[in-house]
Amino acid sequence: MSSWFSTAQHWLGISxxxxxxxxxxxAGLGGFVGIALVYSLSAAWLTDSAAQLLIAxxxxxxxxLFAVPHGPLSQPWPVFGGHVLGATVGVSCALxxxxLALNAALAVGLTxxxxxxxxxPHPPGGATALTAVIGGASVHALGFDFVVIPVALNALTLLVVAVAFNYPLQRRRYPAALAEFTAPPRASIAPAALQHPPPIEHAHLVAALSEIDAYLDISEQDLLRIYELATQFADADAHERPAIVLGGCYSNGRFWRRLGSTRNHRNSRCAAPSC
Incomplete structure (x- = not known):
């Protein structure tokens, strides 16, 4: 039964x-506060139907912003830039x-x-572009003012709420650059273990992710794959740059010109004691 459930989780993409x-x-409370403010702003400038489209x-x-605050798609530039860009493209395509169907498809594709x-990249920016095309007369009447009010204003409102709401908790601070994580104390590791680190298993990932205690927009398989590739690149780099041994001569491949001489020499170094 557990094997069947694990297989279902893998194929259905259940985190x-x-x-x-x-x-x-x-996460739920932050979304409530943010949308309450955004809806008030949208309703003040648009009709009910247009406000409902934009609020989506x-x-x-x-x-x-509130469930995945440290995700790359949730950072300030993707949020603000994605919505403003989507609104600008959508208004332009609406002209x-x-x-209508072709205008809508063109707006989303260009965005x-x-x-x-x-x-x-911010997925909701595509929905904003679509709203600018199919939002109806109240949206079209605003023209490019729609980009500033309500779209840019709403995006800024969400960002301000995200910064203020998440700031009291160090791990949830937004944007991701403000987050502070305390690494657990590390035991002394033997040199041999550093050269050949033990394999990471599912239980290790669960322990690490439990320590972070935040939803991450990446799967366990992707994490393992990234670790595997990084290890392979590190091994390849170590083989390309062997350790310096006493008595050997090494060069960085560059040339230097000795003062008063017309001859070029390799910039080399000898590791022998006499050098």
């Missing part, structure tokens, strides 16, 4: 990263004399490409 109930409660994309951002180009 096995342990997160405490306190962390889950904080902001709700997706709230999930990232094109094309069928995805530009977010990659500007290094601000």
């Amino acid at each position: 096995r990263i342990p997160v405490s109930h306190t962390e889950k409660l904080l 994309s902001m709700g997706a951002s709230a999930v990232l 094109l004399p094309l069928p 995805i490409g530009l977010m990659h180009l500007l290094r601000c």
